Amino acid sequence: MRIRLRYGKLGKVRFTSHRDVARIWERALRRARVPLAYSEGFSPRPRVSFGLALSTGYESMGEYLDVDLDPTGPEVDVASLPGLLSPLLPEGIDVQAACAVSRSEPSLQQVVTSCTWLIDVIGTAPAEAADVVHRALAAPTLVLTRERKGKAVTDDLRPDLVALRVVGPADDGTRLEAELGTQPRTLRPAELLAALDPPLTEGRVCRTHQWLTRDGARREPLPAGATDAPHACERAS
Amino acid sequence: MSTLWTQLEPILASVQKPARYIGCEDGMVTPHPAPGDVGWLMIYPDTYEIGLPNQGLQILYEIVNERADAFAERAYAPWTDLEARLRSRGLPLFSVDTHRPASEFDLLAFNLSAELTYTNVLNCVDLADVPVRSADRRPEHPLVVIGGHCAYNPEPIADFVDAVVLGDGEEVIGEITEVVREWIASGRTDGSRVHVLRALARVPGVYVPSLYDVEYDGERLVGITPRHADVPEVVEKRTIADLGAWPYPKRQLVPLTEVVHDRLNVEVFRGCTRGCRFCQAGMITRPVRERPAEQVRTMVHEGLRRTGYDEVALTSLSTADFSGIESVVAAAVDDPAGCGNVSVSLPSLRVDAFTVGIAAQIQRARRTGLTFAPEAGTWRMRQIINKLILDEDLFGAVESAYSQGWRRMKLYFLTGLPSETDEDTLGIAELARRCVEIGRAHHRSPSVTVSVGGFVPKPFTPFQWFGQNTVAELQRKIGLLREATRRSPGVQLKWHDPKATLVEGIMSRGDRRLGPVIEDVWRHGGTFQEWSEHFDHGLWVDAMARHGLSVDWYVHRHREEDEALPWDHLSAGLHRDFLWQDWRDALAEVGLPDCRWTPCYDCGACTGYGIEHVVASATPPAGGSQGTGQDLRPAGPVPVRLLPSRSASVGAR
Numbered sequence: 110m111r112i113r114l115r116y117g118k119l120g121k122v123r124f125t126s127h128r129d130v131a132r133i134w135e136r137a138l139r140r141a142r143v144p145l146a147y148s149e150g151f152s153p154r155p156r157v158s159f160g161l162a163l164s165t166g167y168e169s170m171g172e173y174l175d176v177d178l179d180p181t182g183p184e185v186d187v188a189s190l191p192g193l194l195s196p197l198l199p200e201g202i203d204v205q206a207a208c209a210v211s212r213s214e215p216s217l218q219q220v221v222t223s224c225t226w227l228i229d230v231i232g233t234a235p236a237e238a239a240d241v242v243h244r245a246l247a248a249p250t251l252v253l254t255r256e257r258k259g260k261a262v263t264d265d266l267r268p269d270l271v272a273l274r275v276v277g278p279a280d281d282g283t284r285l286e287a288e289l290g291t292q293p294r295t296l297r298p299a300e301l302l303a304a305l306d307p308p309l310t311e312g313r314v315c316r317t318h319q320w321l322t323r324d325g326a327r328r329e330p331l332p333a334g335a336t337d338a339p340h341a342c343e344r345a346s
Numbered sequence: 347m348s349t350l351w352t353q354l355e356p357i358l359a360s361v362q363k364p365a366r367y368i369g370c371e372d373g374m375v376t377p378h379p380a381p382g383d384v385g386w387l388m389i390y391p392d393t394y395e396i397g398l399p400n401q402g403l404q405i406l407y408e409i410v411n412e413r414a415d416a417f418a419e420r421a422y423a424p425w426t427d428l429e430a431r432l433r434s435r436g437l438p439l440f441s442v443d444t445h446r447p448a449s450e451f452d453l454l455a456f457n458l459s460a461e462l463t464y465t466n467v468l469n470c471v472d473l474a475d476v477p478v479r480s481a482d483r484r485p486e487h488p489l490v491v492i493g494g495h496c497a498y499n500p501e502p503i504a505d506f507v508d509a510v511v512l513g514d515g516e517e518v519i520g521e522i523t524e525v526v527r528e529w530i531a532s533g534r535t536d537g538s539r540v541h542v543l544r545a546l547a548r549v550p551g552v553y554v555p556s557l558y559d560v561e562y563d564g565e566r567l568v569g570i571t572p573r574h575a576d577v578p579e580v581v582e583k584r585t586i587a588d589l590g591a592w593p594y595p596k597r598q599l600v601p602l603t604e605v606v607h608d609r610l611n612v613e614v615f616r617g618c619t620r621g622c623r624f625c626q627a628g629m630i631t632r633p634v635r636e637r638p639a640e641q642v643r644t645m646v647h648e649g650l651r652r653t654g655y656d657e658v659a660l661t662s663l664s665t666a667d668f669s670g671i672e673s674v675v676a677a678a679v680d681d682p683a684g685c686g687n688v689s690v691s692l693p694s695l696r697v698d699a700f701t702v703g704i705a706a707q708i709q710r711a712r713r714t715g716l717t718f719a720p721e722a723g724t725w726r727m728r729q730i731i732n733k734l735i736l737d738e739d740l741f742g743a744v745e746s747a748y749s750q751g752w753r754r755m756k757l758y759f760l761t762g763l764p765s766e767t768d769e770d771t772l773g774i775a776e777l778a779r780r781c782v783e784i785g786r787a788h789h790r791s792p793s794v795t796v797s798v799g800g801f802v803p804k805p806f807t808p809f810q811w812f813g814q815n816t817v818a819e820l821q822r823k824i825g826l827l828r829e830a831t832r833r834s835p836g837v838q839l840k841w842h843d844p845k846a847t848l849v850e851g852i853m854s855r856g857d858r859r860l861g862p863v864i865e866d867v868w869r870h871g872g873t874f875q876e877w878s879e880h881f882d883h884g885l886w887v888d889a890m891a892r893h894g895l896s897v898d899w900y901v902h903r904h905r906e907e908d909e910a911l912p913w914d915h916l917s918a919g920l921h922r923d924f925l926w927q928d929w930r931d932a933l934a935e936v937g938l939p940d941c942r943w944t945p946c947y948d949c950g951a952c953t954g955y956g957i958e959h960v961v962a963s964a965t966p967p968a969g970g971s972q973g974t975g976q977d978l979r980p981a982g983p984v985p986v987r988l989l990p991s992r993s994a995s996v997g998a999r
Contacts, residue, residue, distance in 0.1 A: 121351075122602065124364035129603045136600065136654030139684075153687065166359045197654070199370050199602055312356075 110178045111214070112187060114194070115206040115331045118169045119315075122201035127162040130202075134174060137197040143190075144182025160217030160319065160330070161224070161295055169316040173217050173330050175210065205333040217330060220321040223271050225288045228298045229279040229312035238283040239275045241305050246273060253304040266304050269296040282312060288320075351445040353437055361427045365603035366394035369420075369442035372600040372653065375407075376444060377417035382530055384416040384523045387441055387451035387488070391458070391466035392876060394422040394442070398599060399607040401661070402494060403457045405594040406515050416523045419443035419451070423466045424473070426874065432473065439473035448474035452526055453489045456507075458496035461853035462846065462875040464503050465868040467492070471506065478865065480508045480556055485534040489526065489542070497553075498583075498630055499805040501570075501912040502853050504555035505861035509546050511553075512916060513583030513630075514616070516592050518551045525549060547577045551584035553916060560858050565899055567857055570915045582917045587957045589616055589635040593645060600653045609657035609691070610649040614642050614674070618663035619942045619959070620696070622721070623732045623932050624760060626804035627663055629925075630918040632951035634942055635960045639670050643677050650683035657689045665692040666700050667942075669963035675707040691715070697743035698735045705750040716747055719758035722766075723773025729935045731763055732928075737777065744781045748788040755794055757781070761823045762801040762815035762847075764932060771823045774798065775830035775837070782836035795838045798827060800847030802854050805913045806920055808928035811905040814851045820844035845883035849875065851901040852886065857912040860900075863889045921950040 118130070125133070135155055138145055147153040156177035163169050178185060191204035198204070214220075230238060245251060251267040269290030276284040289296040302309045320327050358364040379385060388407050390397025397403070403420070410418035419441035424432060432438070439448040448454060454474060456467050468478045476487045483490075492500060493511040500510040511518055529542040547554040557577045561568040572579055586592060598610060615636040618628040637645075646658050658678050662668065671692075678690045690708045697718045720740050721733045728735060747755060759774045778796045785792025800820045803809045815823075824841045831837045852860065866889040867875075867882075874880040890897050905911065907926060914922075924947070931938060941947060942959055952958050 121368040121370050124358055124368050125602045126363075126365065129365055132604070132608075133602055135656075138654075139656060140651070140654040147687065166364065199372070201370075 110180065110185070111210050111212045112176045112178065112185070112190065113208055113210045113331050114174050114176065114190065114204055115329075115333060116172050116174075116198075116202055116204045118163065118172055118202055120168075120201035122199050123166055123168045126165045127159070130163075130172075131157070131159060133199060133202070137194055138176065140197045141190075141193050143176065143185060144179040146177040146179045158216060161221055161291055163316060164297060164299070164314075167298070167314045167316060171205075171316060171318050171329065171333070173319065175217065177212070206331050208331060217319075221291050221319045221330065222322055223288050223290050223320045224295070224316050225272075225286065225318040225320070226298050227276065227315045227317055228285045228287055228302070229282055229314070230285060230302065230309040231282045231312040233282050233309055235275050235278050235283045238285065238309070241307070241309065242273050242275055242285065245270065245305055248306075251301075251304045253300055255300065255303075266296055266301060270301065273301075279312065282310075286317075291319075348447070348450075349445045350437060350440050350447060353435070354440065354445060357428065357431045357435070357437075361431065362425060363395075363603065366422065367424070367428065367440075367442060368602070369445070370602055371398075373595075373597040374443055374599060375411045375417070375419075377411065377419065379417050382415070382527065384410075384453070384526045384530065385451040386410050386416065386418040386453045386455055386519075386523075387421055387448050388418055389421045389423075389439075389448075389454055389456050389470055391423050391456055391463040391470055392460075392874075393425060394601075394603075395605045396876075397422045397457075398601050398605045399611065400457055400459070401595065401611055401613060402515065404599055405592070406455070406519050407599075408595050408597065409516060409519060410523065413520070413523065415527055419446065421448060421470070423463075423470055423874070426880075429469075429473065429873075438475050439470055449476060449488060451488050452530060453491055453522075456490070456492045456494075458492050458494040458503075460876060461496060461502075461850045462881070464496075464853060464864050465872050465875055467503065468506055468865060468868040469873045478868075479505055481505070483508070483539065485536060485538050489546075491522070495627060495630065496853075498626070498916060498918060499855065499913045500553065500555065501858045502856040502860035502864060504858050506864075507555065508543060509552050509554050510581075511584070512551050512581060512918070514586045515584070516586050516594070518549065518584045521549045522546065522552065544574070544576070550582060553581040555858075558915065562859075565896075567910045567912060569910050570912070572915075580915055580917050582955075583630065583919060585633075585919075585955055585957060586616075587635070588960060589613070589637045590641055590960075593637075593641055596648075598649060598653060600655070607659065607693075609659050610646070610653055610655040611659045611661050612642055612645045612649060613637065613662060614660045614665060614668045615662045615961075617959075618667075619940050620664060620667070620734075621732050621928075621938050621940060623730070623808040623928060624721070624763065624801060624804075625663075626807050629807050629920060631663070632919065632949065633957060633959045636669060636962055639668075639674050639962060642674050646678045647681050647683055650681055650688060656684055656687050657691060659691045659693055661693055664694050664696050666695050666704060669961055672703050672707060675704060679707060693717070694719070695743075696735065698739040700743040700746060705746040705752075709750050709752070715756065716752050716754075717756040717758060718743060720777060721758065721760050722763060722770060723759065723775070723777055724770045726935060727763060727766060727770040727773065729937045730765060730932045731760075732932065732937050734937045734939075737780075740777060741780065741784055744784050748785045748792060753785070753789050753792055755781070757794060757796050759796060759798045760801045761798050761827075762820050764809060764812045766823075768823075768826060771826055772830050775827055775834065778831065778837045779834045782834065785836070791836065793836045793838065795840060796827075796831065797840045797842075798824060799842040800844050802847055802850045804854055805911070806918045806925070808925050808932055810855065810911065810925065811907070811909075811929055813902045813904040814847075816902055817844045817848050820847060843878065843881065846875075846878075846881055848897070848901060849881075849883065849886045852890070852897065855905075855912070856900055859893070859895060862893050863895065866892060917954075919949075919951040919954040921948070921954075924949045 145155040158175045160173040187207050190207040194204045250265045254263045271288035273287045276286050298314045388403050407418045410416050471478050477483050489508045491509045492507050497510045525545045543554045546552050558570050560570050617631040617634040675690050722728045778794045781794045803812045831839045867885045872885040
């Protein structure tokens with residue numbers, strides 16, 4: 110049996126890395142006595158898989174992980190998991206939803222096609238930011254040169270910029286909302302800001318949604334609060 | 347008190363590993379101090395990853411936070427990127443628990459376990475907005491105190507600290523808290539600093555350097571003597587008699603980010619009487635005090651359940667010597683809190699006590715790294731250092747490990763030991779080669795990593811009189827080993843930088859005249875000297891020259907029997923004539939048995955303080971030859987107190 114969990118990562122804990130969060134989850138699942146399935150081999154590890162990595166320092170209201178359960182272990186009451194796990198996780202990581210998913214389901218990294226972000230930019234007023242946004246959306250290409258594996262690589266980010274708008278003012282700047290593509294690789298907010306004309310300075314960033322497309326419709330891998338809503342999992346999958 | 351979090355938050359987005367600075371660990375305390383409460387800031391003067399697991403600091407953190415009249419928070423040395431940002435914005439050192447400024451605490455308490463962190467102590471004090479020299483501090487400044495193994499020769503940093511605590515901190519920390527509480531209640535008025543220091547000097551185990559005069563005759567130290575009649579001539583270390591009365595940490599901190607030793611740690615005993623002559627820890631922490639096995643099992647169980655860790659380390663200076671070690675390891679592996687997947691690591695393993703039984707137990711869940719420390723390459727050399735293990739003991743342990751599935755292991759050695767010949771040095775390569783050969787019977791490509799450190803003589807050991815090898819000599823010996831291991835497939839050689847060994851040597855047995863050298867190195871940017879990318883040998887050598895001090899005199903010179911040593915006014919209980927005799931015995935290649943299982947030879951550690959060994963078994967652990975030539979049968983007057991529980995069954999083994 111595989112369980113999908115949705116959680117947030119807010120506040121101080123946003124400074125932990127993706128690897129840190131994986132270890133935090135392993136410990137919490139063991140403390141909750143969730144019967145985990147383990148990998149084979151010399152160094153068995155729990156079979157837990159995370160979705161798209163979140164950069165250190167970014168917050169999120171929609172992170173996911175899939176947990177494989179030991180088929181020989183005791184039965185798990187999926188609906189009880191958010192309430193059981195949240196107190197065992199550090200402040201700022203709260204479990205919002207849990208539900209059973211099929212083991213044949215493709216991995217989160219494969220199915221998620223885009224993410225929605227709230228991006229605070231520092232030192233740019235909303236009106237000025239709106240011009241920058243307008244220019245970006247009107248441009249045929251958004252070129253960014255960055256270093257990857259020691260080599261300078263130039264990419265056009267425009268195809269991965271699904272949506273971008275000004276939400277309103279933020280502390281010392283402007284809050285933007287962006288939907289950025291993730292296939293074949295994730296476009297990160299910092300890269301988008303660097304490719305804008307002129308480049309904007311990144312402040313706080315929060316991932317609000319991850320999206321997948323099923324039967325032509327855009328939906329989340331698991332809506333927040335899905336555990337308590339009847340048939341939520343069917344709706345979500 | 348005020349938190350700096352809102353000012354720190356935007357900076358953290360641009361530094362490496364920001365999770366080092368957020369706190370939020372499971373086990374963290376958020377204090378709500380009342381006016382008059384004593385605030386301790388426990389500081390480890392290295393990065394969070396190195397400092398967080400420190401058990402001494404965690405034990406004291408808990409003990410203080412259990413008090414109604416005191417609270418403790420923690421700080422670690424900020425890495426250079428954060429330090430630069432703090433300094434450019436005028437922000438001070440802060441606690442990771444509530445991000446309060448360091449200067450708002452009443453005490454800055456440093457754990458010192460390595461000489462190369464001394465410049466970081468100055469840097470942390472300075473970042474706290476506190477004058478680095480104790481003489482310049484005023485009543486509004488916190489007291490700077492140090493503890494840990496380096497406290498046994500605090501003279502090089504004496505100018506920068508207000509008080510030094512010798513030995514186990516569990517009891518004395520409460521006594522210090524009470525003195526400081528009274529100081530706070532008195533209003534910390536002008537001139538009150540002298541009084542609180544004087545009161546601290548009356549607490550047993552506390553040394554206040556500023557209350558002592560140091561006299562020199564040319565280069566030679568004449569003595570260090572108290573200025574007042576109520577200040578002790580000799581400060582004795584503190585020792586807790588019964589480890590079982592102190593089951594700490596009860597709530598080990600579980601970090602959110604990766605640290606060294608990232609696992610549950612349970613201390614199974616304190617002290618060691620194997621009597622290795624190079625080992626300061628073994629000398630200064632005597633006698634042996636075992637934790638009752640039942641308490642170990644409880645602490646393992648509770649700890650696993652509470653933390654979610656799947657690895658536990660049973661810590662001590664020589665864990666395989668713990669009475670009934672196999673059953674304790676088995677219980678840990680099978681602990682129900684670990685769902686059958688707990689791996690157990692035994693960080694300090696003596697090869698003569700490592701058996702197939704232990705090997706079989708600890709590899710059941712997952713094979714943790716395996717490290718043995720033969721320390722020297724030949725039996726002759728091991729008699730000199732009193733690490734009485736035979737080649738056959740090592741081969742037996744290695745055979746046990748390979749037969750239980752390990753393919754690689756690490757061997758620790760020292761070079762530059764007293765009277766070491768090239769034959770002894772090359773013995774290291776030969777031992778490693780033969781270990782790999784044993785492994786070939788079990789695996790296609792076994793590997794042995796040989797880690798070689800340059801020997802630094804330490805205070806309160808029989809080798810405190812020995813002149814350390816020069817950098818050139820250590821480099822030559824490492825060269826011999828590189829040559830000798832080059833043709834040994836499966837043997838990897840690693841070594842400690844001899845230049846860093848030299849600087850450790852300056853500090854290890856240095857005196858108060860080194861204060862200006864440490865300050866000079868720090869002012870020239872010499873922080874994080876433990877880190878090879880920051881270590882700067884030139885800074886130290888230049889600073890020594892600028893202050894007219896001879897490296898050769900401090901490091902490479904043999905000391906005389908009657909020479910006054912900079913730590914003669916401090917005591918770890920050990921009689922000086924015992925140490926001198928042991929030094930003569932070493933040079934005569936005579937080994938000394940472990941007094942845990944044989945009659946007392948009066949080193950002073952027990953008799954001086956009216957305490958004794960606390961062990962559950964009067965016999966040494968089974969396995970190997972024990973190398974000692976001792977009569978190990980349980981008979982004769984053995985100076986140990988047997989723990990009431992389980993002693994009968996264990997003793998009958």
